[in-house]
Amino acid sequence: MEHNEFLPITMREMKERGWERADFIVITGDAYIDHPSFGAAVISRTLEAAGYKVGIIAQPDWRNVQDFKKLGRPKYGFLITAGNIDSMVNHYTVSKRRREKDYYSPGGKMNLRPDRATIVYCNMAKQAYKGVPLIIGGIEASLRRFAHYDYWSDKVRRSILFDSEADLLVFGMGEHQILEIADSLKNGLDIKYMHHIAGTCYKIESKENLYHFIELPSYETIAKDKIAYAKAFKVQYEEQDAIRGKVLVQPHGNSYIVQNPPAMALSEIELDRIYGLPYSRKVHPTYRKDGGVPAIEEVKHSIISSRGCFGSCSFCALTFHQGRVIQSRSHTSILDEAEKIVGSDDFKGYIHDVGGPTANFRNIACEKQKKEGTCKNKQCLYPNPCSNLKVDHGEYLDLLRKLRKIKGVKKVFVRSGLRYDYIMADPKDTFLKELSEHHISGQLKVAPEHISPKVLDLMGKPRREIYDKFVDKYYKINKELGKEQYIVPYLMSSHPGSDLKAAVEMAEYLRDIRYYPEQVQDFYPTPGTLSTCMFYTGLDPRTMKPVYVPKDRNEKAMQRALLQFKNPKNYELVKRALMLAGRKDLIGFGSKALIKPLGKDREEVKADKHQKKKGKDRNRNNSKNKNRSKKK
Template identity: 60%
Template sequence: MDFLPVNRMEMKERGWDQVDFVMVTGDAYVDHPSFSTAIITRTLEKYGYKIGIISQPDWKNVESFKIFGRPRLGFLVNSGNIDSMVNHYTSFKKRRSKDEYSPGGEAGHRPDRAVTVYGNKIREAYRDVPIIIGGIEASLRRLGHYDYWDNKVRRSVLLDSSADLIVYGMGEKTIVEVAEALDGGIPIEEITYIRGTVYKTKDKTRIYDYIDLPDFEEIKKDRETYAGSFKIQYENTDSISAKVLVEKYGSVYVVQNTPTPPLSQMDLDDVYDMEYMRDYHPMYEEAGGIPALKEVKFSILSSRGCFGGCSFCALTFHQGRVIQARSHESIVKEGKSFIEDKDFKGYIHDVGGPTANFRVRACDKQVKYGVCRDRQCLFPEKCENLNVDHKDYLSLLRKLRKIEGIKKVFIRSGIRYDYLLYEKDDEFVEELCKYHVSGQLKLAPEHVSPKVLKALGKPSFDIYKKFIEKYEKVNKKMDMKQFVVPYFISGHPGSTMKEAVELAEYIRDMGHMPEQVQDFYPTPGTLSTCMYHTGMDPRTMEKIYVPNSFEEKKMQRALMQFRKKENYKLVLKALKAAGREDLIGFDRKCLVRPPKTSDGENRKGGGTRKKR
């Protein structure tokens, strides 16, 4: 067992004259199942294909894409585990100084819009080689989409990247089908039948049982049309109920085939039971390794998919809403493998997925009919058909705790507290508190305002408060002092300054200020981004307020950390804009003191009070 070849010399050492596929990725090469490049390349290797990896090539030099020569079957391209634009820029469009997926955390090792840049450079190097793009960046840009960084609607990345095919979603099964088709001599332009792919064609007569989306020029010009198109896409993300979607670009049609069915438990086990080096390539050792590996190296993915339905999350478009869970045997096997690693200290950092306590299908009806097009499982209230079951997850955690050499098993990937609250007893909460929390439990109520929570697709804040009561009650019963760290979001559609102040007042009453603040980030493929761009909720087509100026976004963010000195002027301005001067003063309910006059006194209205 070794890393896959990263240059021609390593290819020759394996006795290969040519590779079947070259994988080009924007991340450093990490052979660990938390990294998409590792999963896709090891899957293809398992099926007998020879793979070479070019990680973080010099995108300005076409020769850096030729180090393996022309591959027999084609190039595979992704931006890495994170969208390259999110990787590079903050929500305020400021350049980030670090890149956790690069050697030593150093920024600058990949271009903006990496998939597009890499695809065009490969096309320059090899005019007629098949190019298949995938991963999060390509998957969420598979059709016309609003681009926050350009502040405009961009074309499908399939067209901009000069690629032949997009593999969207998780891709393990799909990429093998594509590989087998190419290996069987089918030209890339004829591979139009594989689920989980997007292709381009000028011949619409070849498509059947499809829905016509509005033309690209229409969604580009009209925001209401854009919202309507997004709604259709949102309603066609399930492998059972979805239709083929067609988007017209002049004389070219971009065609999204229906999604690949969720993996069976056996198939998911196979993905994570493959042999991985579980480390970064040795070539990065001198630079200090790859920081992103540290947190996930001793974490275990237990499930895929999420029926949580948060508006700001793109999981609906990428992993889907159907839960896929690995077997206990596969997970315990992975846990035991940690013991042999010299760096393992006895702590499993996480056992979870998009939502840790989702390990069973939300609804038995999904098996036959797929997920509901127009209903959510938990929002605005719990569906009467929802399966609420923590027994399987509890059993799994108990098995992991019993492994000799395991000191502690943490849950850090997020607990859906409303789902947990619907459980009949406190058994899971008790074991969560006793064994799986390190003093602080991180939860994401996101906001306190009913209006904003509705836009977010999150439950009533009263449900969060009920869970806090339960959590505190259980901790008191066990004589444990553990706390909840809530995550809140600022600047989300639906939040005026009034709602932002309402959130700040709750934070004031909590007695402690959040260390981290999450600004709403309009990334491709989310309901919230559609709201941000169009000013309407695509689920209802009703208008919604959008705080889209940087100044307002900064004020809403500052309110969440009103005690910070550097935020004083912004908080003062925000309170005045909201008409909440009653929160400027000396009372304990006030967020900030009045500004000082030239003589060093604080002034509010017509009176003054000397500084104590």
């Protein structure tokens, strides 16, 4: 029976398996896709492999408590996640407009999950069955584990552990934690005493039994004091390490949230086991009538090869979620998955991606991280690659070569993010040559994000000179290969530190390299990032120095328009921005102009040009007359 490829989603399917009830029920805001790119599938399959009975309630109707009872009362607990994306990010654009499509829902339909899904689902699960342990996890819970700035309500909210009234919060990727929680519950430990598990947060009424912890400013304090908020975030950011991280405690009223240090990184063997579990790698058949679920299209013929990222871009939440330690799968595990992809019915010969958060990070940054953890106040790549950083693409290249040789594979693409500064730090050009020759489909996407030094410093990104050298090397290699391939740079507008002057600087750079982006990403202040802390507080938490933050809607629109100055629709915005920035010189007919004047502006520019010419002629004549006087 086809449904047996999946975990049960109905009571009937549970009965067919001979179950009286499930041990755990996963409630998720995403449609049910049994693929290792989806957190709910990974956690449920991990528990199943450990011998637990797991049911799935995907996208329940949050207005109807009966939907939360469809699989009955679980023996040990509900595992609740908003899905692969924070529900507010999933629902709203950076301008806070409702999105038109939910890629994680059947047919891309909107409104199949609530705003703040984790909180709502917990509330309904409590109504359905009182006294059942509630364990929350996933990106929404992970990044909101402390009191945090919430962009959509424009205020500081409490830890989601308090707002959801859950019993335990799992942060990070969760496999270690969920097995330890499950075994503890199975052995009879009450969840209210489950305070020992790394990678979890819990609530307490007293600090009496806590030792060796750092106390953060309270929720009440940071909700009123932005300096205290920035200082609290700096500590949270610094202690995000499994080896050297400390227990963190944050008061909320008369209670406390306690964060244990992060869970240890998974070993290669553990990671291989997780990705080797019997995923069907499909969307559940119940969604066929809706045309499937769009999110599967990006990943069904792609392979996750690693986790973690030591790039530490300020605007990225990966540091706060997956951490900076790279965890990689073995070649054998990845090749086995590739064979499964090749054997699938709809495979056309193309593996769409082999990567992770950053595809060319396959190895731990340095040996020191294995024993001492990541550096507390030092980055691996910024402002320059650390002298201890191991730069080597050899192992990743070897993997790509093996994948290319698999029978039935026509092409293996690399579409995950690539750190071009890491490529430039490699003394050999072998990786970039083979990448260009075999693994690009006409365009290589990289993320310089900006070119202004003050903005790049706040982003934690390399200087423009590194990017320019990379571009030159890339085009030189492609010319040698006889290939006409291009670079598509990802760019970001309105990041903290970016004023109109910086945006104009970026526009001039785009003019000079003759690149006119079709898409530009406005900075989005999502929970858990350094940049969001800057956005809210106006301070860089690393230095406590003030940071300019563009928040006005008109200015943000102008900054975005400047990066797309060629678009006729942006004319008035670009003109206004240039006038405000004191750069009227960029409105004209010369090669350096960003926009040509229109209508009245055209006549004004001509008149101004005429006046300047008259002035120059007058000065020239005056100069000649002076010279004649001197001769006399």
